Amino acid sequence: MQSALAPIIDQYRDCEGALLPLLHAVQAQWGHIPDAAIDPIARELNLSAAEVHGVISFYHDFKTSPQGEHLVQVCCAEACQARGSRSLESYATQRLGIDYGETTVSGRVTLERVYCLGNCACGPSLRIDDDVYAxxxxxxxxxxxAEKAEEPGL
Structure with missing residues (x-):
């Protein structure tokens, strides 16, 4: 991993506020931020490992373990709840056979809760990868x- 991590670090090392874009690039490369990346990132940016870990744990979009090929997020904010998202939440977990924060056995889908997709008037809303549905x-x-994630059995 060190050989693949070095060019990413080199790309961002001298940028002001390098940590966030660097972490996004690492996650884009591996699908999550591996533990083995924290110390080299900290060392090269002159930060402590605790500082790097603190940023990773603060932002919910950063993942520290592998995720499914597709991310399905169900909006659980109040506006979507008022429009029936609790029923959709229940259906999604039952249909996929997983709970929030888990990945299907096939490795295709990770299911997450999200609090507001900015689509409040059209709830319940759902995001699959980068696409929001009303x-x-x-x-x-x-x-x-079935269309977006090609999850077998649906």
């Missing part, structure tokens, strides 16, 4: 998952 009901969930 007024998602159970059949729409199945169709989106």
């Amino acid at each position: 007024r998602v009901d159970n059949p729409t969930f199945d169709a989106l998952l």
